[in-house]
Amino acid sequence: MKIIISIFSIVLILGMQSCSPKLQPYSGEVNFLYKEAQGTIAVKSTGYGKTLYDAVMDAQKNAFKVILFKGIPGTELNVPLIENESDAKSNHDSYFKKLFDQGFYKTFMMSSTESSNLIQIKGGKKITVDIKINYNSLRKDLEQNQVIRKFGY
Amino acid sequence: MKINKRILLCLVLINLWSFLSFSQNTATNSGGQVQTVQPKIMVIPFTKEGEDLRTILESNDNLQIVIAKIKESFDNRGFSTVDFIAKLKAAKANNVFTSDNQTDIKTQIIQMSGADVYVDAKIITPPSGQSGRSVTVIVTAYEASTGTSLSTKTGESGKFFTDDIGKLASKAVESVAEDFLNVMQTKFTDIVNNGKSVIIDISFDANSQYNMSSEIGSDGLPLSDQLEMWMEKNAFKNNYHIQGTTDLKMIFDDVKIPLKDQASGNNYNPNKFALELWKFIKGLGLQPGKDVKGNTIFITIK
Known part of the structure; x- marks a missing residue:
């Protein structure tokens, strides 16, 4: 009987953990490169993965996550596009699944160039990618999907 | 029994009148949709x-x-x-x-x-x-x-x-x-999230027999304390600041009011808040006058 209760408790705890919204850690190694036109920004982003493809994808997603949730000091995006990361993720789960898991973020990416060789590190590979993002249209998309408010109240 | 029926009829008519006088014009009826009033x-x-x-x-x-x-x-x-x-x-x-x-x-x-x-x-x-x-x-x-x-x-x-x-x-x-x-x-x-600021300036008419120390209301508290107690209950999230109180004036230099009516979800504005304050002062047995300029509310007690 004790064993059954223990198994049931473990299953319950694991189940509760999987239901709660999680904040996936991501690298903050995203640095400002330059700004060409109004509403665009170029950043240098570092990504990690087991293959070249995985590492580049990780770098691209990191760049977007930092712009969305953290902001880049000393730039026009000093303040992140989304003010509360955990609230936005729990309230707009499907939007972020589409953005990152289905690769919709690429529609806001104007260019992506690998700027370093693939470096072998413990447990995987690392790469640096220069990415240019159209954050103006990204913000409009966030507004249209009501992830963020339009300017004003 | 006849008197009861008459009272009932009167109540129905009063309700009908208030419904008709405040019901929305069909030409402007948006089906309950509320668009937030944006700042100018x-x-x-x-x-x-x-x-x-x-x-x-x-x-x-x-x-x-x-x-x-x-x-x-x-x-x-x-x-x-x-x-x-x-x-x-x-x-x-x-x-x-x-x-x-x-x-x-x-x-x-x-x-x-x-x-x-x-x-x-x-x-x-x-x-x-x-x-x-x-x-x-x-x-x-x-x-x-x-x-x-x-x-x-x-x-x-x-x-x-x-x-x-x-x-x-x-x-x-x-x-x-x-x-x-x-x-x-x-x-x-x-x-x-926390409401917008309005200023409330409460003063007295030159011929008023009252001042902020006048003991009024059923509990006989000074008027300034009655006003602060009301503000404590009605400022959004209990957020208000008193700039100062004298016998002739009381200024709330920052009172938060919500952007939306918390009960109906409709847009809320300083005029609606001023009306609530006006009703409260009237309820104390005083004769207030109100004036709203932008986000500043002026109440003058006669």
Whole structure:
């Protein structure tokens, strides 16, 4: 009987953990490169993965996550596009699944160039990618999907 | 029994009358949809003491470029601003300006426009040096009612060998416009979550027999304490600040009210809050008069 209760408790705890919204850690190694036109920004982003493809994808997603949730000091995006990361993720789960898991973020990416060789590190590979993002249209998309408010109240 | 029926009939008629008088016109019925009333924002030039607001703008093309550029930044974010020049012309046509004092003219334009937020723009053009010429722009947004700063940024054009000050001014605005609006938006979020500020000025008519120390109401408390207790209950999230109380005046210089009626979800405004306060004072057996100018509520007790 004790064993059954223990198994049931473990299953319950694991189940509760999987239901709660999680904040996936991501690298903050995203640095400002330059700004060409109004509403665009170029950043240098570092990504990690087991293959070249995985590492580049990780770098691209990191760049977007930092712009969305953290902001880049000393730039026009000093303040992140989304003010509360955990609230936005729990309230707009499907939007972020589409953005990152289905690769919709690429529609806001104007260019992506690998700027370093693939470096072998413990447990995987690392790469640096220069990415240019159209954050103006990204913000409009966030507004249209009501992830963020339009300017004003 | 007959009397009861008559009373019932009267109640039904009163209800029907109130329903008809406050029911929505079918032409404007939106099916319960509520669109949040947006703040009115106006971009104006910075003036030093004694400077004429009109001649400053009309004589300085570069300042006009700065103002146009800031307005353009708002437009790019899908937000329309109140046109200062149009308001200035209207004010001139209506002979709004009654004083030579520049501060007064600025205040009068802001009040006349009904702007909730005004953006002050200043341009600094140092003389051309050996390494070129640059322009600095200082942009500050203020909440009109309380004077609280919502965002302030200093934009630099960088040094160029050019005499085109307008172009440099544009570059200076572009360098900070986005960040300036983003900071403003975080302050707006705070207003959405924690309410907007109104000022409440409560005073007495010259012939009034009451003052703030008058003991009134069923519990016989001084009027100023009755007012504070009401404010404690009715300010949004219990957030209010008293600037000061004298026997003849009580000023709440920052009282938060919600943007939306918390019960109905409809838009809420200072006028509705003023009405609630008016009802409370009336309930105390006093004769209040109310006046609402923008986000300032004036209550005068007779």
